[in-house]
Structure formats: structure tokens, C-alpha cells
Amino acid sequence: xxxxxxxxxMYIVLVVTLLIWLGIVWYLIRIDKKIKKIEKRLxxxx
Amino acid sequence: MSFISSTxxxxxxxxxxxxxxxxxxxxxLMFVVTSVATILFALREDEVSxxxxxxxxxxxxxxxAMSGLSRIFVSEEERGTxxxxxxxxxPSVVYFGKLIFNCGLTLTLxxxxxxxxLVVFPxxxxxxxxxxxxxxxxxxxxxxxxxxxIAAIIAKANTKGTLYPVLSFPILIxxxxxVMKSTTRALDGEIFNEALxxxxxxxxxxxxxxxxxxxxxxxxxxx
Amino acid sequence: MSVVKYSSIAFITFAILxxxxxxxxxxxxSWLEFPIIPGLEDKARNIFFHVPMAWxxxxxxxxxxxxxxRYLLTKDFDYxxxxxxxxxxxxxxxxxxxxxxxxxxxxxWGSFWNWDPRETSIFILLLIYGAYFALRSALGSDEVRARLxxxxxxxxxMTAPYYIFITPRIVGxxxxxxxxxxxxxxxxxxxxxxxxxxxxFFIGIIGFSLFFLWLLNLRIRIAQIEYQxxxxxx
Numbered sequence: 001x002x003x004x005x006x007x008x009x010m011y012i013v014l015v016v017t018l019l020i021w022l023g024i025v026w027y028l029i030r031i032d033k034k035i036k037k038i039e040k041r042l043x044x045x046x
Numbered sequence: 047m048s049f050i051s052s053t054x055x056x057x058x059x060x061x062x063x064x065x066x067x068x069x070x071x072x073x074x075l076m077f078v079v080t081s082v083a084t085i086l087f088a089l090r091e092d093e094v095s096x097x098x099x100x101x102x103x104x105x106x107x108x109x110x111a112m113s114g115l116s117r118i119f120v121s122e123e124e125r126g127t128x129x130x131x132x133x134x135x136x137p138s139v140v141y142f143g144k145l146i147f148n149c150g151l152t153l154t155l156x157x158x159x160x161x162x163x164l165v166v167f168p169x170x171x172x173x174x175x176x177x178x179x180x181x182x183x184x185x186x187x188x189x190x191x192x193x194x195x196i197a198a199i200i201a202k203a204n205t206k207g208t209l210y211p212v213l214s215f216p217i218l219i220x221x222x223x224x225v226m227k228s229t230t231r232a233l234d235g236e237i238f239n240e241a242l243x244x245x246x247x248x249x250x251x252x253x254x255x256x257x258x259x260x261x262x263x264x265x266x267x268x269x
Numbered sequence: 270m271s272v273v274k275y276s277s278i279a280f281i282t283f284a285i286l287x288x289x290x291x292x293x294x295x296x297x298x299s300w301l302e303f304p305i306i307p308g309l310e311d312k313a314r315n316i317f318f319h320v321p322m323a324w325x326x327x328x329x330x331x332x333x334x335x336x337x338x339r340y341l342l343t344k345d346f347d348y349x350x351x352x353x354x355x356x357x358x359x360x361x362x363x364x365x366x367x368x369x370x371x372x373x374x375x376x377x378w379g380s381f382w383n384w385d386p387r388e389t390s391i392f393i394l395l396l397i398y399g400a401y402f403a404l405r406s407a408l409g410s411d412e413v414r415a416r417l418x419x420x421x422x423x424x425x426x427m428t429a430p431y432y433i434f435i436t437p438r439i440v441g442x443x444x445x446x447x448x449x450x451x452x453x454x455x456x457x458x459x460x461x462x463x464x465x466x467x468x469x470f471f472i473g474i475i476g477f478s479l480f481f482l483w484l485l486n487l488r489i490r491i492a493q494i495e496y497q498x499x500x501x502x503x
Contacts, residue, residue, distance in 0.1 A: 195424060196424075199404070199417050199420060199421055200404070200407075202408065202413055202417070203404065203407040203408055203417075204407045204408070204409065205407045209403060209404065209407050212399070212400050212403050213400045213403070213404060213421065215396060215400075216393050216396040216397045216400055216425060216428075217424060217425060217428050219389075219393050219396075219432065220428055220431035220432050223389075247431070251428075251431065254427055254428075255424075255427070255428075258423070258424055258427045259424070262420050262423060262424065265341050265416055265419075265420055266416070266417065266420055
């Protein structure tokens with residue numbers, strides 16, 4: 001596997017970028033769920 | 047009173063209060079003199095290209111305008127006369143009156159700068175007077191139009207002095223770029239037709255700013 | 270809304286995969302090969318990310334303007350919340366677009382900043398966002414702030430056509446489509462983008478736009494909750 005990545009270094013960039021991007025997406029989905037919880041609570045309290 | 051006479055009444059009120067105190071005129075002229083003097087010290091006897099000269103010309107006008115033109119609305123706030131003005135005149139009358147006053151102020155300002163430049167810088171030779179005059183005329187009006195509407199916006203703000211250039215600059219950039227290019231052409235002696243693109247731009251800018259300001263002024267002026 | 274969220278994730282992931290992984294060869298034969306653009310080579314991949322970000326910063330301003338306009342018409346404070354959220358998001362994308370553009374410029378054209386018309390226009394957009402927030406922070410009352418901020422965004426928006434369309438045509442520049450360019454004004458034509466590159470690029474633009482809508486939705490909901498809570502306290 002080392003050989004492959006050393007030859008086509010662009011794929012290293014690809015993996016890194018995908019990891020960063022998917023990490024951000026996961027964080028955003030978490031925030032989205034938290035906001036939904038708070039909105040439901042506000043609706044109940046009304 | 048008809049629309050025109052009310053507007054002229056606003057203008058004459060501002061002109062008269064201006065002549066009484068001469069506050070704005072003095073401040074602007076002093077600013078112009080000090081900026082030109084600073085540039086003179088920096089340049090000494092150096093020959094500068096026409097682009098640099100035209101750039102410096104408009105830099106002086108820009109900063110002088112930024113220091114002085116906000117007064118038309120800010121002075122109303124400071125003196126507490128805004129309420130009276132709102133009661134007495136309709137928004138469009140106020141807007142056009144202030145606009146005309148500012149146009150007069152800017153045209154006086156740019157004429158002063160032109161004369162000063164002609165006297166102080168030997169290399170500032172206007173080879174094409176028509177192009178130069180039209181550029182300075184349209185450019186000054188464009189400055190005045192933008193200055194008026196932005197002054198109206200910041201009249202109620204807390205940090206008026208620093209906010210005014212910050213808000214005006216992005217709006218003025220297209221005007222500045224075009225007007226500097228056109229002045230360079232005038233200094234280089236090109237004929238009117240070659241600068242036609244710039245004049246179209248300057249006229250359209252003026253129209254758009256004035257029309258937009260007129261439509262939006264109601265929302266600024268009325269509580 | 271979920272459609273927007275999940276399709277934006279899908280599209281951008283696709284753009285990242287295709288934009289980075291597809292190799293560049295001198296004579297592209299299949300759909301899975303990009304052409305080598307002289308002068309740019311691998312750096313051309315930036316186009317899949319930098320241009321969409323610049324586009325969403327403009328989109329952010331358009332939304333801020335639109336919501337401001339609705340506020341002026343209805344005086345409904347909710348529109349001011351939406352306007353500010355959009356402007357904040359647009360400013361973030363604008364900063365990123367300026368930085369990424371500057372880095373790309375350093376390696377393509379030699380220096381970090383050149384006052385090329387398109388560079389100048391993204392800079393002007395940055396100034397407009399800055400001025401918008403400076404204005405908002407200098408005004409105390411909520412109503413006055415919402416009103417004047419909306420007016421300023423409309424006035425700034427009116428000058429936009431000038432620096433987006435006209436000045437690049439008048440003053441020559443480095444970006445494709447400026448005066449000295451003979452090969453046409455669309456990036457597609459100038460950069461000799463093949464159809465498959467154009468496709469990935471297009472997906473990127475849509476993906477980033479949808480992503481913007483998702484982030485905007487999150488910001489608006491948070492701001493609305495805060496507003497709700499501060500109202501409940503009173």
C-alpha cells in the first residue's frame with residue numbers, strides 16, 4: 001500500500017481532504033440534532 | 047409650496063448657515079492645502095507619471111470629501127434640528143436639497159484642488175481640457191451623491207467619524223477607478239471619444255446612485 | 270431541508286473525489302481523465318473549490334440583500350435575523366475565497382496580490398461585508414439597526430454590477446475574461462475545460478450553494494432560538 005501512495009501522491013491529498021471534510025460534516029450533523037432538541041423543548045414550554 | 051421651491055429652500059438654508067459660520071468650507075480648504083503640501087514635500091522635484099498625478103488628485107478629493115461631506119446630516123443631528131426638518135419638509139425635498147448642496151460643495155472642492163494642482167505641480171499639464179472638465183464634473187457629482195446617502199445613514203450612528211469612510215469606500219471604488227483612468231487620459235491629451243466608455247460609466251453610476259438613494263431615502267428618514 | 274443537507278454532502282464529496290483523484294493526462298481519452306492545462310497543470314484542481322467558495326460569498330450577499338429588502342417592506346424582525354445570519358456566513362466564505370485565491374495566485378502568477386479586477390472585486394465584497402458589520406455595531410436600537418443595515422446592503426448591492434461585469438472588461442487583468450484575453454470570457458472556454466471537468470465544476474457549484482443553504486439554516490435557527498429566549502425572559 002505504501003508503494004501505491006508513494007507513486008500517486010495525489011491520493012494522499014484526497015484521503016486527507018476527505019477526512020477533514022467528513023469530520024466537518026459529522027460535526028454539523030451533531031449541531032443540527034442539538035438544535036432540533038432545543039427547538040422541541042421551546043415548543044413544549046410555550 | 048411646490049417641490050422645486052421647497053428643495054431650493056432647503057439648499058438656501060444650508061448655504062446661508064454655511065456662509066454664516068464658514069465651518070465646512072474652511073475645514074475642507076485647510077484639509078486640501080495640507081494634503082497637497084504633504085504630497086509636495088514627498089515629491090520635491092521628482093517627475094511623476096500622469097497616472098500617479100491623477101491618482102493623487104483624486105486621493106486628495108476623496109479624503110477631503112470623507113472628512114467634510116458628512117456634515118450635512120450630522121450637523122442637523124448635533125444641533126437638534128432633525129425633528130423640525132422632518133416636520134417641515136417631505137423626505138424627497140430634504141434629500142434633493144441636501145444633494146444639491148453637497149454637489150455644490152464638491153464642485154467647489156474639486157475646482158480648488160485643480161487650481162492648486164495647476165499652480166503647485168509644474169508637470170500637471172491638462173492636455174485635453176474637455177475630457178478633464180467632464181471627468182471632474184461627473185466625478186464630483188458622483189462623489190456628492192454617494193456622500194449624501196451615506197451621510198444620511200450614519201447620522202444616527204455612534205462612531206460617525208470613522209464609520210463614514212468605511213461605509214463610503216466600497217461604494218466609491220468603481221467611481222474612483224474609472225475617474226482616475228479618465229483623468230489620466232485627460233492629462234495624456236486623448237480626445238473625448240476615447241474616454242467615452244468611462245463617461246458612460248460615470249453617468250450611469252450617477253444615475254443609479256441618485257435613483258437608488260431617492261427610493262431608499264424614505265426608509266432612512268422616517269422612523 | 271434534509272434533501273438540501275444530504276445532497277449538499279453528496280455533491281461536495283463527489284467534487285472532492287473527482288476533483289482530486291481524476292488524473293491529468295496530455296490527451297484525455299475517457300471520462301475519467303482530465304486534460305493538462307498549460308501553465309496550471311495540477312493547480313487547476315483549485316478551480317473546483319476556490320470558485321464555488323467565491324460564488325457562495327456572493328450568494329450570501331444576495332440573500333442578505335433579499336432578506337433586508339423583505340425587512341424594509343414588512344418590518345418583520347425575523348427577516349433582519351435572516352439577513353444578518355446570511356451576511357455573517359457570506360463574510361466567512363469571502364475571507365476563505367480571498368485567502369485561497371491569493372495562495373493560488375502566488376503559485377500561478379507570481380505574487381500574492383495583484384489588483385487584478387476580479388481580485389479587486391472580491392476585496393470590495395470583503396470591504397462591503399466589513400462595512401455592513403461596522404454599521405450594525407455602531408447602531409444601538411434594534412429597529413434602527415435593522416433598517417439602516419438593510420438600506421446599506423441595497424445601496425452596496427446596486428454598485429455590484431460595476432465591479433463584477435464592467436471594470437473587468439475595461440481594465441485588463443490576469444483572470445480569464447479580462448480585456449487582453451482573446452479566448453472568450455467563460456472559464457469553460459478560456460481554461461479549455463473539457464466536458465467532464467465542467468461537470469465536476471458544476472456539481473461543485475451546486476454542492477457549495479446547497480451547503481451554504483444548510484449552514485444558513487443552522488445559523489438562522491440558532492439566532493431565532495436566542496431571540497425567542499430573550500423575548501421569553503422579558
